[in-house]
Amino acid sequence: MKKNWLSYPYLVWMFLFIFLPLLLVLFYSLTTRTEDGLRFTLAHFQRFMEPIYLRVLFRSVKLALFSTVICLILGYPMAMILAGNGFKRKQVMVFLFVVPMWMNFLLRTYAWMTLLEKTGLINTFLSWLGLPPLNLLYTEEAVVLGMVYNFLPFMVLPIYSVLRKIDKSLIEAAEDLGADGFTVFRKVIFPLSLPGVLSGITMVFMPAVTTFVISRLLGGGQFTLIGNLIEQQFLLVGDWNFGSAISMVMMLVILVSIGVMSKYEKENEGSGLF
Amino acid sequence: MSKKSRLLLAAVLLTAVALTLSSCGRDKRVVLNVYNWGDYIDESVIDLFEKTYNIKVNYDTFSTNEDMYVKIKSGGADYDVLFPSDYTIERMIKEDMLHKLDFNNIPNYKYIADRFKNLDYDPENEYSVPYMWGTVGILYNKTMVDEPVTSWRILWDEKYSKQILMLDSQRDSIGVALKMLGYDMNTRNLEELEAAKQALIQQKPLVLAYVGDDVKDKMVAGEAALAVVWSGDAVFMKRENPDLEYALPKEGSNLWVDAMVIPKTSKHKAEAELFINFMCDPEIAFKNADYIGYSSPHTEVVIMLDPELVADKAAYPSEEDLVNYDIFKDLGDYLKVYDRIWTEVKSH
Amino acid sequence: MTRFLKKSYAALIYLFLYAPILILLVFSFNASKSRGVWAGFTLKWYRELFQDRQIMKALYHTIIIAVLSSTIATVIGTAAAIGIHNMKKLKRKIVMNLTYIPVVNPDIVTGLSLMLLFIFTNFRLGFVSLLLAHITFNIPYVILSVLPKLKQLDKNLYEAALDLGASPFYAYRKVILPEIMPGVITGLLLAFTLSIDDFVISFFTTGSGVSTLSIIVYSMARRGINPKINALSTLLFVTVLLLLVIVNLRTSGTTNGQNKKQAINGKY
Numbered sequence: 001m002k003k004n005w006l007s008y009p010y011l012v013w014m015f016l017f018i019f020l021p022l023l024l025v026l027f028y029s030l031t032t033r034t035e036d037g038l039r040f041t042l043a044h045f046q047r048f049m050e051p052i053y054l055r056v057l058f059r060s061v062k063l064a065l066f067s068t069v070i071c072l073i074l075g076y077p078m079a080m081i082l083a084g085n086g087f088k089r090k091q092v093m094v095f096l097f098v099v100p101m102w103m104n105f106l107l108r109t110y111a112w113m114t115l116l117e118k119t120g121l122i123n124t125f126l127s128w129l130g131l132p133p134l135n136l137l138y139t140e141e142a143v144v145l146g147m148v149y150n151f152l153p154f155m156v157l158p159i160y161s162v163l164r165k166i167d168k169s170l171i172e173a174a175e176d177l178g179a180d181g182f183t184v185f186r187k188v189i190f191p192l193s194l195p196g197v198l199s200g201i202t203m204v205f206m207p208a209v210t211t212f213v214i215s216r217l218l219g220g221g222q223f224t225l226i227g228n229l230i231e232q233q234f235l236l237v238g239d240w241n242f243g244s245a246i247s248m249v250m251m252l253v254i255l256v257s258i259g260v261m262s263k264y265e266k267e268n269e270g271s272g273l274f
Numbered sequence: 275m276s277k278k279s280r281l282l283l284a285a286v287l288l289t290a291v292a293l294t295l296s297s298c299g300r301d302k303r304v305v306l307n308v309y310n311w312g313d314y315i316d317e318s319v320i321d322l323f324e325k326t327y328n329i330k331v332n333y334d335t336f337s338t339n340e341d342m343y344v345k346i347k348s349g350g351a352d353y354d355v356l357f358p359s360d361y362t363i364e365r366m367i368k369e370d371m372l373h374k375l376d377f378n379n380i381p382n383y384k385y386i387a388d389r390f391k392n393l394d395y396d397p398e399n400e401y402s403v404p405y406m407w408g409t410v411g412i413l414y415n416k417t418m419v420d421e422p423v424t425s426w427r428i429l430w431d432e433k434y435s436k437q438i439l440m441l442d443s444q445r446d447s448i449g450v451a452l453k454m455l456g457y458d459m460n461t462r463n464l465e466e467l468e469a470a471k472q473a474l475i476q477q478k479p480l481v482l483a484y485v486g487d488d489v490k491d492k493m494v495a496g497e498a499a500l501a502v503v504w505s506g507d508a509v510f511m512k513r514e515n516p517d518l519e520y521a522l523p524k525e526g527s528n529l530w531v532d533a534m535v536i537p538k539t540s541k542h543k544a545e546a547e548l549f550i551n552f553m554c555d556p557e558i559a560f561k562n563a564d565y566i567g568y569s570s571p572h573t574e575v576v577i578m579l580d581p582e583l584v585a586d587k588a589a590y591p592s593e594e595d596l597v598n599y600d601i602f603k604d605l606g607d608y609l610k611v612y613d614r615i616w617t618e619v620k621s622h
Numbered sequence: 623m624t625r626f627l628k629k630s631y632a633a634l635i636y637l638f639l640y641a642p643i644l645i646l647l648v649f650s651f652n653a654s655k656s657r658g659v660w661a662g663f664t665l666k667w668y669r670e671l672f673q674d675r676q677i678m679k680a681l682y683h684t685i686i687i688a689v690l691s692s693t694i695a696t697v698i699g700t701a702a703a704i705g706i707h708n709m710k711k712l713k714r715k716i717v718m719n720l721t722y723i724p725v726v727n728p729d730i731v732t733g734l735s736l737m738l739l740f741i742f743t744n745f746r747l748g749f750v751s752l753l754l755a756h757i758t759f760n761i762p763y764v765i766l767s768v769l770p771k772l773k774q775l776d777k778n779l780y781e782a783a784l785d786l787g788a789s790p791f792y793a794y795r796k797v798i799l800p801e802i803m804p805g806v807i808t809g810l811l812l813a814f815t816l817s818i819d820d821f822v823i824s825f826f827t828t829g830s831g832v833s834t835l836s837i838i839v840y841s842m843a844r845r846g847i848n849p850k851i852n853a854l855s856t857l858l859f860v861t862v863l864l865l866l867v868i869v870n871l872r873t874s875g876t877t878n879g880q881n882k883k884q885a886i887n888g889k890y
Contacts, residue, residue: 007705007717010698010761017758018723021735024742056621078635081628093632095870100639102862104819106839107855111642114649114657114847118497121645121657135436138483149642152635210728213821217843220483221442224621227730234734234826237613238344244738247731254728307830312845317675332831333676337844348741351748351830491846495656 028244044245060226064208067147071204075155083163101153109146109217116142138220146214154203162196198261206254226250303330306545309353312337312487316565323552329545337486338443346537354540355549360531361602363402364395372401373536379547382554390571402533403550406568408505410528412521418499423521426454435480439501442484444616450502453525460603474619506568509589520588526598650852657847667853680838691756692813699764700806707772721762733826747829755827756817764809771805
C-alpha cells in the first residue's frame with residue numbers, strides 16, 4: 001500500500017499555514033526595524049524581563065495554577081463518581097457533563113457576567129435575604145471562577161477515561177489483602193490514575209494561562225494577563241516585534257509544562273510529542 | 275459508504291457550493307467599506323444610502339482610535355471611510371495615510387459650523403469633515419453621590435471605593451489624571467507624566483473596572499456611582515436613567531472632534547466622498563445626532579434638534595464653558611511613554 | 623450513605639455547570655432588560671435578534687465558514703490520514719508531531735501567527751483568510767479521528783479486493799472508505815463544531831466587514847449585558863444539544879466523539 005502521496009496536500013498545507021507563520025513569529029521576535037533596514041536583536045526579550053512584564057507573567061501563572069488546583073480538587077471526585085458503577089444511567093451522566101462544554105465559551109463566560117453584577121441575580125438574591133450586596137464581578141476571584149467554570153471538564157474527562165480502564169481485580173486484590181478504602185485509593189487507584197491527572201492538569205493550565213477573554217470580561221480590564229498583553233501589542237499598540245517575543249515566551253512556558261508533564265507519563269502510546 | 279452518509283455528504287457539499295456561489299455572484303454593486311465607532315450611527319441611514327445611490331455598504335465598528343489605527347496601518351484591511359478622532363487624524367496626516375478630499379464633491383460641507391473648521395489637527399481643512407464633537411466629563415448617579423461634583427478629585431475619593439468606572443483608553447485616563455493635577459493633557463513633561471502615573475496607580479484600588487462601551491450599560495443599570503464618560507454617551511444615559519447627571523470638571527478636560535476621512539488604501543474615493551456628503555445632509559445628520567445623542571457640528575441640525583437638548587450644557591456647552599479644554603494632539607514619539615505608563619497602571 | 627454523598631456531590635457539580643446557562647435561557651424571555659428581576663414573558667429579544675443586520679450577517683458567515691472549512695479539512699485530513707498510516711515508522715512519528723502543533727499551541731499564537739503571515743504576504747484579511755485559518759486548525763482533528771479507524775482496519779480486506787481484480791482506487795472506494803467512514807464523519811462533525819466554536823483564531827484572522835458569531839458576541843459582551851445575547855445563547859444551546867444527541871447516537875457505546883478535546887487525550 002504505497003499511498004504516501006495522499007498526505008502531500010496536507011504536508012504542503014501544514015508547511016504554509018503552521019510552519020511558516022511560526023517562523024514569522026520567531027523572525028519578528030528577533031528583529032527590529034531601523035532606518036538602515038532590519039537588524040537582529042534580543043532587545044524584545046530583554047524588555048520582557050522588566051518587572052512590569054514579569055509581574056504580568058507571574059499573575060497569569062498564579063491565576064492559572066489556582067484554577068488548575070481548584071479544578072483538580074473539584075474534578076477528581078466527580079471523575080470517580082462518573083467512573084464508578086454506582087449509577088445506572090452512567091452514559092447519560094457523562095453526556096450531560098460534556099454538553100455545557102460544547103457551548104461557546106464566550107457565552108459561558110458571559111453568563112457569569114450577568115450573575116455576578118451588582119444588580120445581578122446573586123446580589124438580588126442577597127438583598128432579598130436582607131444582606132448587603134457583594135462586589136463580585138471585576139475581581140481576581142471572578143477571573144478564577146470563569147476559568148474553573150470553563151475548564152473543569154478538561155480536568156474531569158481525562159481522569160474519568162483513565163479511571164474507567166483500571167482493572168477492577170487490582171482493587172479487589174488489595175481489598176482481599178486487607179487494605180481499607182483509603183489505602184486502596186492512596187496505594188492503587190490514585191497512582192494508576194496519574195496519567196489522567198497529569199493530562200487534566202495540562203489541559204486546564206494551558207488554556208487558562210493563555211486566555212485574554214476571561215480576564216477581559218470578568219476582570220474588567222484590571223487584571224492584565226499575558227494573553228491580554230499579547231493581544232494589546234498586536235491589536236492596540238501595533239508593536240509586533242514585542243508581541244512576537246511575548247508569544248515565544250508563552251509558547252516556551254507551554255512546551256516546558258507539557259514536557260515536564262509527559263516526562264512523568266508512563267503509558268505513552270508512541271504517538272506523542274516527546 | 276452507506277446511502278445515508280452519502281446523502282449527508284452530498285447535502286453538505288451542495289449547501290457549501292450554493293452558499294459560496296450566492297455570496298460571490300449576487301452583488302455587482304460597488305462596495306463601500308465604512309469603519310466607525312460602535313453605536314455611532316442610526317443604522318437606517320445606511321439603508322437609505324444604499325437605496326439612494328445603489329452602493330452596498332459594508333459597515334464595521336471599532337472601539338478605540340488605537341484599535342482602528344493599527345488595523346489601517348498594518349494594511350490588513352481596506353476601508354473607504356473612517357471616523358477617527360482629532361489626534362489620530364493628525365497622526366494619520368503626518369504619516370501620509372489619508373487622501374485629500376475633493377470638497378467639490380462634498381457641497382454639504384457648508385453646513386459645518388465655522389468653529390469646527392481649520393482646527394489644529396487639520397489646519398487647512400483638507401482631509402477631514404467633522405462628524406460629532408463633545409467633551410469628557412464625569413457622569414454620576416445622584417442617588418449615590420450627594421455632594422456637588424465639580425472636580426476630577428472626586429474620582430480619588432475613598433468614599434467611592436469600587437464605585438468608580440474609568441475609561442480603558444490610555445489617552446483619556448492619563449488625561450484625566452493630568453488635568454486633576456493641573457497639567458496640560460498633551461504634556462510631554464516626564465515629571466508631570468510620572469505624577470499622573472502615580473496618581474492612577476494610587477487610584478486603582480478604588481476603581482471598579484476600566485471599561486469601554488459597557489460604561490453605558492453599567493451606569494444605566496446602577497452598577498457604579500461615578501464614571502468618566504464622553505458627553506454624547508452621557509446624554510444617552512441620562513435619557514435612559516434620570517438619576518444620572520453629567521458634570522464638566524472645573525480643572526478643564528478634553529474637547530474632541532470625530533471626523534470623517536478617507537484612507538489612502540481606499541479604492542472608491544468618489545463613492546466615499548459621496549457617503550461623507552450624504553452624512554452631512556441636514557436630514558441625515560439630524561437623524562444621526564438625534565439617535566446617538568452626541569453633539570453635532572452641523573448648523574442646521576442644531577436648529578432642528580429639541581431645544582431642551584441644545585440648552586443642556588452636557589450636550590452643547592458654550593465656548594465660555596470650555597476654557598481649559600484641550601483638544602488632544604498627536605504625541606509622536608511620546609506615545610511610547612504614554613503607552614508604557616498605561617501598561618504599568620494596568621498591570622500593577 | 624456514601625451513595626447519598628456521591629449523589630449530592632454530582633448534583634452540586636451539575637448545578638454549577640448548568641445554572642448559569644439555564645438562567646441565561648430563562649432570562650432570554652424576560653420582558654425587562656434588567657437581569658435581577660423577572661418582568662414577564664416576551665419574545666421581543668428573539669425578534670430583535672433576527673432583525674439585527676450584523677448578527678444575521680455573522681450567522682451567515684459562521685455557517686458558511688463552518689461548512690466549507692469542515693468539508694475541505696475532512697477531504698485533506700482523510701487523505702492525509704491514509705497517507706500517514708502507510709508511512710514508515712520514523713516518518714510517521716515526525717509527521718504526527720507536526721500534526722499536534724496546532725492542537726497544542728495556544729490559540730492566540732496560532733491566530734496571530736496566521737495574521738502575521740497574511741499581512742506579511744499582503745494577503746487581504748477577510749473571508750478567505752478566515753476560511754484558510756479554520757481549515758488549518760480543523761485538519762489535525764480530522765486526522766486524529768480517522769487514524770484510529772485505519773489502525774483497526776483488517777489489512778487482508780484490501781488485499782482480498784485486489785486479488786479479486788479490483789483496481790487500487792476501486793478497492794479503496796469500496797472497501798477502505800466504508801470501513802473508516804465513522805471516523806470520517808466524526809472528524810467532519812468535530813471540525814464543524816470547532817469551527818463554529820472558535821473565537822480566538824477568528825478574532826485575529828478576520829478583516830473588514832467579516833465577523834463570526836463569536837466575534838459579535840465578544841464585542842457585544844464588551845458593551846455590557848444585552849438580552850439579545852441571551853436569546854442567541856438559547857438558540858445556540860439548543861442547536862448544539864441536538865447536534866450532540868445525533869453524534870452520540872451515532873457513536874453510542876463508545877466515548878468516542880463525546881469529548882471535543884478527546885483527540886488530544888491519547889497524546890500525553
